[in-house]
Amino acid sequence: MKLLTLNFLTCAIKTCKSSPSSFPLHPRDAELEIVEADLNLKFLENILPRLMWDELRVVVDELGLPTLPPTIPTRADLVAPSSPTSSSSSSDPAPSQTARDLHRILIETCVREGKLVCGNCGHEYAVKEGVANFLLPAHLV
Amino acid sequence: MPEYLVRLAQVHESFRKAELFALGELAGVTLEIVEYHENSPFCIVRLPSDAAAAKVISRSILSLGIHELWGRGPSYEALHESVKINTSHLWAKYKDVSFKFTVDCFQGTRTTAEQRDIIESFSYLAFEGPIRMKDPEVSFQVFEHYDEKAPHPKYFYLGRFIAESGRHAKSTYDLKKRHYISTTSMDAELALLTANIALAAPGKIFFDPFMGTGGFPLAAAHFGAYVCGSDIDGRSIRGTGGSSRKGQVGKRDVAGNFKQYGLEGHYLGAFVSDLTNTPLRLPAPSNNGIRHGYLDGIICDPPYGVREGLKVLGAREELGDIERSNHQARHKDPTYIPPKRPYSFMALLDDILAFAAITLVEGGRLSMWMPTANDEDVELIIPTNPFLELVSVCVQPFNRWSRRLLTYRRLPDSEAPADAVTRVRKEYEKGVRADELNAFRRKFFEGFKEADKLRAGDYAPEETPKKIG
Numbered sequence: 317m318k319l320l321t322l323n324f325l326t327c328a329i330k331t332c333k334s335s336p337s338s339f340p341l342h343p344r345d346a347e348l349e350i351v352e353a354d355l356n357l358k359f360l361e362n363i364l365p366r367l368m369w370d371e372l373r374v375v376v377d378e379l380g381l382p383t384l385p386p387t388i389p390t391r392a393d394l395v396a397p398s399s400p401t402s403s404s405s406s407s408d409p410a411p412s413q414t415a416r417d418l419h420r421i422l423i424e425t426c427v428r429e430g431k432l433v434c435g436n437c438g439h440e441y442a443v444k445e446g447v448a449n450f451l452l453p454a455h456l457v
Numbered sequence: 458m459p460e461y462l463v464r465l466a467q468v469h470e471s472f473r474k475a476e477l478f479a480l481g482e483l484a485g486v487t488l489e490i491v492e493y494h495e496n497s498p499f500c501i502v503r504l505p506s507d508a509a510a511a512k513v514i515s516r517s518i519l520s521l522g523i524h525e526l527w528g529r530g531p532s533y534e535a536l537h538e539s540v541k542i543n544t545s546h547l548w549a550k551y552k553d554v555s556f557k558f559t560v561d562c563f564q565g566t567r568t569t570a571e572q573r574d575i576i577e578s579f580s581y582l583a584f585e586g587p588i589r590m591k592d593p594e595v596s597f598q599v600f601e602h603y604d605e606k607a608p609h610p611k612y613f614y615l616g617r618f619i620a621e622s623g624r625h626a627k628s629t630y631d632l633k634k635r636h637y638i639s640t641t642s643m644d645a646e647l648a649l650l651t652a653n654i655a656l657a658a659p660g661k662i663f664f665d666p667f668m669g670t671g672g673f674p675l676a677a678a679h680f681g682a683y684v685c686g687s688d689i690d691g692r693s694i695r696g697t698g699g700s701s702r703k704g705q706v707g708k709r710d711v712a713g714n715f716k717q718y719g720l721e722g723h724y725l726g727a728f729v730s731d732l733t734n735t736p737l738r739l740p741a742p743s744n745n746g747i748r749h750g751y752l753d754g755i756i757c758d759p760p761y762g763v764r765e766g767l768k769v770l771g772a773r774e775e776l777g778d779i780e781r782s783n784h785q786a787r788h789k790d791p792t793y794i795p796p797k798r799p800y801s802f803m804a805l806l807d808d809i810l811a812f813a814a815i816t817l818v819e820g821g822r823l824s825m826w827m828p829t830a831n832d833e834d835v836e837l838i839i840p841t842n843p844f845l846e847l848v849s850v851c852v853q854p855f856n857r858w859s860r861r862l863l864t865y866r867r868l869p870d871s872e873a874p875a876d877a878v879t880r881v882r883k884e885y886e887k888g889v890r891a892d893e894l895n896a897f898r899r900k901f902f903e904g905f906k907e908a909d910k911l912r913a914g915d916y917a918p919e920e921t922p923k924k925i926g
């Protein structure tokens with residue numbers, strides 16, 4: 317599961333959802349894996365406004381990955397300033413270092429094994445072979 | 458705007474216009490349908506330019522290609538006359554380039570000699586360039602439309618070829634060649650079609666809450682979307698349950714399917730969950746009017762029968778104190794299986810709509826499949842939600858039942874009723890319990906038993922009418 321997906325996941329327990337501490341889920345004993353992928357600037361631009369940035373930073377820190385800047389980059393930050401040497405041949409703008417870093421974190425970094433823990437109720441969701449299990453026991457439905 | 462001839466496939470007729478309009482919207486061009494008939498593979502549209510025409514058709518599943526319309530008529534005389542009136546100013550442009558001329562007979566055949574005569578009859582175009590059957594600079598096609606089994610064609614067109622469709626993806630993704638499938642895997646052609654109608658495209662995020670073996674996410678990823686999915690059955694995602702496919706050995710899973718097509722970079726991942734207890738963020742409407750939907754599209758084939766086991770999490774009966782503490786004590790045990798209970802299909806459909814209303818971005822689409830009995834006194838039920846506007850209803854008929862693809866568009870908040878935000882959220886959270894026990898619903902569901910039995914044959918040839926021209 318790519319780290320981007322984690323940015324959309326909260327605790328599955330309904331009574332937890334309204335509590336701010338149910339998001340983000342906190343990775344524990346996480347085993348990470350890098351899956352190389354092509355960088356898609358358009359996609360990064362599209363998802364930028366949908367990201368919960370502060371929570372992403374928390375997860376990135378907890379995973380021991382390089383800290384993200386305190387404020388969310390802008391769309392303009394994703395595009396490398398056009399250098400005069402890289403001539404007119406391609407019309408597509410080149411990704412900046414910021415875009416490459418984000419791509420590395422959101423798209424190429426995957427959680428393979430471990431647990432995701434709710435900060436509100438402490439419930440643990442297991443991740444196995446990259447697939448997280450959010451099925452709830454009967455007393456929590 | 459110039460007129461173009463779309464050569465449609467004569468299959469899944471009721472989906473064809475919905476696909477064309479969706480592709481027009483995706484390409485960001487105005488597409489006007491000038492002439493369309495359910496029983497004809499020839500459709501005339503207006504589009505701003507050749508480039509727009511190519512953009513629209515290049516990812517179409519239900520067409521073969523698009524041509525600049527040079528003329529048409531109920532006889533060759535009429536066709537020639539129309540070609541002369543419409544295009545004589547264009548002839549000079551193609552005078553010296555290499556070209557090709559072919560004849561496409563729909564529901565009919567022509568001998569080589571007849572084809573030659575037909576092509577000769579256009580000699581007044583006075584093309585002097587070399588004839589090249591492979592990669593000519595310009596390619597013309599005569600189309601003849603025959604009624605079924607009729608000896609002579611009833612209508613004729615001449616077109617200049619602009620672009621081929623994306624229909625070849627149908628065979629690339631054919632289930633027969635896919636490593637990992639199950640009995641409920643969605644047919645590749647229909648999955649791709651669904652992704653088109655839901656506007657899957659590069660840069661977007663698509664989600665399938667009932668992903669099974671991942672047919673829809675794969676189709677959306679084919680069109681460039683980033684995709685994720687979930688299913689209440691973890692075995693279907695991880696593939697450890699094996700597959701019903703004969704002779705299939707070794708581990709096959711959804712991730713493997715993405716690898717098979719080189720799409721793993723677009724696979725955001727999957728998780729095991731019940732749609733009615735989803736771990737996905739359900740963003741609250743914010744005060745300053747900015748919504749926080751994050752999905753561009755949701756495409757799915759919800760479970761509805763015994764085969765797929767429509768179940769949701771929870772015990773059948775309300776838990777007593779003792780049972781409650783039993784579950785609490787045992788739930789971390791690796792052998793603990795979260796209990797599931799039956800649920801109403803109509804309630805699930807309402808839940809899907811409510812979920813879509815919360816998670817979709819403005820303009821985002823929900824495309825979901827839904828079965829219905831072909832029973833005259835069963836009125837069609839189309840689930841509604843104040844935030845979702847119905848875009849299209851497409852029907853795939855079988856003998857005793859049909860299934861329909863319902864497509865909705867997420868309205869901007871400003872276009873939805875004032876109390877809709879809180880209402881939808883509440884409904885989703887408590888889980889709408891539709892009353893299944895009234896006579897109408899019971900009747901409605903009787904057809905499903907039939908549907909469920911037939912379902913196994915979804916991609917058996919006799920079930921899908923095959924008359925692709």
Ligand SMILES: C[S@@+](CC[C@H](N)C(=O)[O-])C[C@H]1O[C@@H](n2cnc3c(N)ncnc32)[C@H](O)[C@@H]1O
Binds near residue numbers: 643671760761766
């Ligand atoms: C018709 S199948 C979908 C098949 C899929 N489109 C494919 O191509 O493989 C329906 C799926 O819904 C799942 N399902 C049933 N109840 C569910 C629930 N409450 N939440 C999520 N998934 C559920 C089933 O396990 C099944 O895989």
Ligand SMILES: [Zn+2]
Binds near residue numbers: 332338
């Ligand atoms: Zn929780």
